[in-house]
Amino acid sequence: MTIKYQKVGDILLVKKDLTGDEINYLINKTKCKTILKYNYINGDMRKPKVKLLYGTETETIHKEHGCLFKIDVSKVMWSMGNIEERKRMAYISNSDETVVDMFAGIGYFTIPMAKYSKPKKIYAIEINPDSYHYMVENIKLNKLTNVVPILSDNRDVALKNIADRVIMGYVLKTRFFLDKAFEFLKEGKICTIHYHDTLAEKIMNTEPINEIKKYAEKYEYNILSHEIHKVKKYAPGVWHIVVDAELIKYNK
Structure with a gap:
């Protein structure tokens, strides 16, 4: 099964709605706590429009290139x-x-x-x-x-x-x-x-x-x-x- 996603901390961002089998596959593969459908970035504030597909927590800490980024992906833009x-x-x-x-x-x-x-x-x-x-x-x-x-x-x-x-x-x-x-x-x-x-x-x-x-x-x-x-x-x-x-x- 091939599903495109971005992983931010322990949260996955996807660009389409997923079936139950697809969600279970991603949970088992990545051990994520949340899956969000990322629709688009809105306005000058660069606020994301998202849909929760699995889980409830949208805040995480992402590590990249030795730096830590705390972020709520339901409120704030992130671009992998x-x-x-x-x-x-x-x-x-x-x-x-x-x-x-x-x-x-x-x-x-x-x-x-x-x-x-x-x-x-x-x-x-x-x-x-x-x-x-x-x-x-x-x-x-x-x-x-x-x-x-x-x-x-x-x-x-x-x-x-x-x-x-x-x-x-x-x-x-x-x-x-x-x-x-x-x-x-x-x-x-x-x-x-x-x-x-x-x-x-x-x-x-x-x-x-x-x-x-x-x-x-x-x-x-x-x-x-x-x-x-x-x-x-x-x-x-x-x-x-x-x-x-x-x-x-x-x-x-």
Whole structure:
């Protein structure tokens, strides 16, 4: 019997309704405590729409790449498809940097980066109170002291000229937050923006960097270099990508 599922802690996420035999098969195979049908992610708060197929508990602790993530999968988004990007981001910073994570969630990128890259400080901003709650829990679970969690719409956060690195781990509407990303960037130093988006394959190598260039010109930054990484297939012919763009303010 072949059934596709994602395992988060001791909870399984599936994308279809299951028969009794299928549920029993998964219980015996994985020793899970709960099985949820994961329908979709809803709205700016990135809240999941789920259906309980087996069990009652929806909170778990998931271990990934040496990090612990406490999460209620009925309330908070989890994407197994981003695992390689989370690993990559874990080692991309360094101890001299200050980082702003604009869409921190439960600490998907913040937690591994704080643990392994050890930047001086990460300002981890999240608008969803449930996600923020679990981010605070995960900072404690992983015994981190270099993360400042902030419950807010990142556009309302009064921080400027502070970040060596800005993480924009959001899709579909990311371009609408580029004004704020450039406001966070530190002047007088080479800085990096990690810009996520979902785009058709035929334009994914041109459209996102053109978008970043538009805002770079607006805020008087030069793009020194950029790389585009595929995160995962989002839909037929559409990819979730991330652009790593290195920038510096014009010399005047």
